[in-house]
Amino acid sequence: MNIILLGPPGAGKGTQAAMLVDERNMVQLSTGDMLRAARTSGTEMGKMVAGVMDRGELVTDEIVIGLIREQLETATADGGFIFDGFPRTLAQADALNDLLDSEGQTLDAVIEMRVDDAALVSRITGRYTCANCGAGYHDTAKKPAKEGVCDKCGGTEFNRRADDNEESLKTRLMAYYKDTSPLIGYYYAKGQLQSIDGLAPIDQVKASIAGAMD
Numbered sequence: 267m268n269i270i271l272l273g274p275p276g277a278g279k280g281t282q283a284a285m286l287v288d289e290r291n292m293v294q295l296s297t298g299d300m301l302r303a304a305r306t307s308g309t310e311m312g313k314m315v316a317g318v319m320d321r322g323e324l325v326t327d328e329i330v331i332g333l334i335r336e337q338l339e340t341a342t343a344d345g346g347f348i349f350d351g352f353p354r355t356l357a358q359a360d361a362l363n364d365l366l367d368s369e370g371q372t373l374d375a376v377i378e379m380r381v382d383d384a385a386l387v388s389r390i391t392g393r394y395t396c397a398n399c400g401a402g403y404h405d406t407a408k409k410p411a412k413e414g415v416c417d418k419c420g421g422t423e424f425n426r427r428a429d430d431n432e433e434s435l436k437t438r439l440m441a442y443y444k445d446t447s448p449l450i451g452y453y454y455a456k457g458q459l460q461s462i463d464g465l466a467p468i469d470q471v472k473a474s475i476a477g478a479m480d
């Protein structure tokens with residue numbers, strides 16, 4: 267089953283995708299993670315997109331479509347793919363249709379995680395991840411059981427994203443409403459959209475996603 271998790275930054279797409287990976291053997295395709303990996307490894311593309319990402323703007327369709335094409339051509343996913351942070355424009359949505367078609371795959375559900383804008387600032391500015399295993403935490407909503415120690419791997423180093431600040435968030439939200447939110451109407455018209463309450467507690471959101479998938 268291939269699904270898209272659609273929602274503004276901070277909606278909880280990454281958190282829910284990680285649980286689907288653990289529990290359903292799915293493969294998460296996050297273009298944000300791929301771009302951050304390209305930056306960390308210092309590739310030409312990584313250098314090119316660094317400033318754009320830090321400002322919270324969208325990188326070009328060509329780059330992200332290329333990243334997804336590469337994954338769809340090479341990765342295997344018994345449980346299916348979760349598209350997280352992709353597509354973000356109508357051109358990307360059309361490209362995804364074509365790519366899935368050419369791989370003989372289908373898109374089974376588009377799950378819109380609805381959240382209130384006011385909640386996004388605190389969600390985003392408080393979040394951080396384990397530098398070792400990538401497990402996600404939050405200053406108030408999801409602290410590790412032992413302060414400073416990752417629950418999952420015992421790591422003691424944590425990272426905060428460079429673009430998780432109020433200034434970049436404004437630009438990212440603007441990009442979401444201007445370029446990405448038209449996808450809600452697009453997938454609704456195609457009969458593929460399911461909307462869920464992304465502000466509910468994590469387990470309830472998880473149950474809603476399961477309901478939408480099953």
Ligand code: AMP
Pocket residue numbers: 275297298299301318319320322323324325326327330350351352353354355358429438
């Ligand atoms: P994310 O981790 O999904 O919040 O993405 C972080 C940043 O990577 C975004 O603010 C964009 O600069 C860039 N990015 C990630 N995915 C896309 C995409 N599908 N289209 C354009 N830019 C993207």
